[in-house]
Structure formats: structure tokens, C-alpha cells
Amino acid sequence: MSYEEKRDEIAEEVKPIVAHTMPFHKKAPAKVVYITIVFTIIGVLLALFLPTHMFPFSMSPEMHDAVLTFVVFTIAAAPVAALVYAIAAYSLIAWRKKGANNNEEPPEDGAPSHGSGLITSLWIGTSVVLVLFLLVWGMAELSAETAQQSNAIQVNVTGQQWMWTFSYPGTGVTTHNLILPEGRQIDFNVTSMDVTHGFWPVEMGVQIDANPNVIDHIAATTNRLGSFDVRCSQICGLYHAYMQTKGTVVTNAQFATWLASQGASSSSIQSYALSGK
Numbered sequence: 464m465s466y467e468e469k470r471d472e473i474a475e476e477v478k479p480i481v482a483h484t485m486p487f488h489k490k491a492p493a494k495v496v497y498i499t500i501v502f503t504i505i506g507v508l509l510a511l512f513l514p515t516h517m518f519p520f521s522m523s524p525e526m527h528d529a530v531l532t533f534v535v536f537t538i539a540a541a542p543v544a545a546l547v548y549a550i551a552a553y554s555l556i557a558w559r560k561k562g563a564n565n566n567e568e569p570p571e572d573g574a575p576s577h578g579s580g581l582i583t584s585l586w587i588g589t590s591v592v593l594v595l596f597l598l599v600w601g602m603a604e605l606s607a608e609t610a611q612q613s614n615a616i617q618v619n620v621t622g623q624q625w626m627w628t629f630s631y632p633g634t635g636v637t638t639h640n641l642i643l644p645e646g647r648q649i650d651f652n653v654t655s656m657d658v659t660h661g662f663w664p665v666e667m668g669v670q671i672d673a674n675p676n677v678i679d680h681i682a683a684t685t686n687r688l689g690s691f692d693v694r695c696s697q698i699c700g701l702y703h704a705y706m707q708t709k710g711t712v713v714t715n716a717q718f719a720t721w722l723a724s725q726g727a728s729s730s731s732i733q734s735y736a737l738s739g740k
């Protein structure tokens with residue numbers, strides 16, 4: 464028997480089965496497209512308006528970029544999520560068990576659909592474009608964040624169970640409340656005295672692990688006066704939840720005055736404030 468004959472024979476066999484399976488809704492693809500469009504619009508609106516209420520306010524360009532990345536990635540994901548939800552919503556509503564025939568057996572599954580070259584190409588093409596976009600965006604953001612600026616100052620950060628200690632190299636000043644000058648790139652040199660902690664100055668929009676015996680670097684630029692939260696982002700023992708403190712961004716003059724009040728000599732303040740300039 465030739466391949467064609469065999470194929471026709473099987474087609475004849477499955478005909479009565481297919482006739483009694485789930486009805487194919489001719490309007491289904493169009494309806495799914497409409498629902499997808501509505502869900503996409505909802506997703507984009509949520510992406511545009513929710514972050515303003517969800518995120519802490521921004522005190523650095525890094526935080527601004529983090530929020531922007533969240534918004535852009537959510538918008539890019541919205542049509543994909545919307546399509547999945549639209550197919551699910553349509554199937555749940557259109558093929559639900561209806562009416563009084565509750566004792567009836569549910570309908571058989573529909574005939575399996577075979578691969579469509581167009582859908583497969585569209586699916587792979589869209590995935591590739593999306594993934595490449597996320598990759599390029601991520602690399603660009605990362606290189607912008609790690610770029611050394613000419614006015615950077617160093618701050619050493621040490622985590623321990625369960626507090627943060629900050630020191631300003633060359634000045635002899637050590638504190639548990641992070642004080643930073645405005646308009647400077649701060650190079651945080653982060654380590655730990657015991658277990659792994661996570662240094663997270665929340666409104667600065669950066670975060671890095673604090674590992675014992677290693678110094679890790681993360682930088683953020685202060686662009687707004689005010690206070691922000693400093694938390695530990697790695698669960699590090701019994702009082703992890705209490706391993707938090709406040710940071711404050713002050714003017715350069717206030718910063719120098721504060722260093723002096725902590726016992727730093729005026730020459731050390733001078734050279735520290737001028738470091739990197």
C-alpha cells in the first residue's frame with residue numbers, strides 16, 4: 464500500500480471520531496486576537512502607571528534606570544503574556560461544560576493540529592527579537608552603571624551579623640549611618656566579617672552581595688538630598704530582618720562639616736573630598 468493510500472485510509476477511519484469531538488470555532492482566532500489586544504493594553508497601562516506607586520522614589524540615575532528597565536521589560540512582555548491569557552480565557556469560556564446536560568460525558572479532545580510553518584517562524588522570530596532586545600538593553604545598562612566617573616569617592620561597607628559599618632578611607636571616620644555627599648559617584652567597596660550579606664541601599668537602585676574575604680564593588684551616583692533605606696538582601700541569620708539602617712545624602716559643605724564632627728582632620732577631609740576630582 465502506498466503512502467497516499469495509507470494516509471487516506473487513516474483519514475477515513477478518524478472521520479467519525481473527529482465529527483464527534485470538540486466543535487471548531489471558526490471565529491476563535493479572531494476573538495483570541497481581540498482579547499489579546501485588550502489584555503496587551505491593560506498590561507501596558509499597568510506597566511506605565513503601577514511603578515510610580517510600587518517603587519521607592521529614586522535618589523540616583525541607577526534607580527531611575529532600574530525603574531525604566533522594569534517598565535520597558537513589562538511592556539515587551541505584555542503582548543506575549545496577553546496572548547497566553549487570551550487563549551486560556553477563550554478556551555475556559557467557549558469550551559466550558561454548559562447547560563442542563565450535566566450527566567453527559569465531556570466532549571473528546573479535538574483532532575491534533577499539525578505544525579504550521581508560518582506560526583513556527585513567527586514564534587521563533589518573535590522570541591529571538593525579544594531575547595536579543597533584553598540582552599542588548601541589559602548589557603548597555605550594566606556598562607553605564609559600572610562606568611567610572613571622574614568625581615567618584617570611596618566608601619567601605621562591612622556587613623556583620625547584624626549591622627552595617629561604613630568607613631571613609633583616609634579620614635578615620637567610621638559610622639553605622641551612611642552619610643553621603645550630593646552629586647558624587649560613590650564607589651562602595653563591600654565585604655563581610657562573617658556570613659554572606661547583601662548590601663542594598665534601596666533608593667540608590669543598586670545591590671551587591673557582601674562576602675567574607677572578598678571585596679566587591681558597586682557604584683551609584685547621588686542626585687537628590689534626603690534619606691534612604693539601607694537593608695540586607697540576603698537572609699543571614701536570626702536578626703536578618705533587623706539588619707537595616709538609614710542613609711542620608713547631604714550637601715558637600717554639610718558632608719565636610721559632618722566628617723569634621725566625627726574627628727576627621729581638615730587636611731584629610733580636603734584630600735578625601737577632592738579624591739577622584
Ligand SMILES: [Cu+2]
Nearest residue numbers: 660695699706
Ligand atoms: Cu545580613
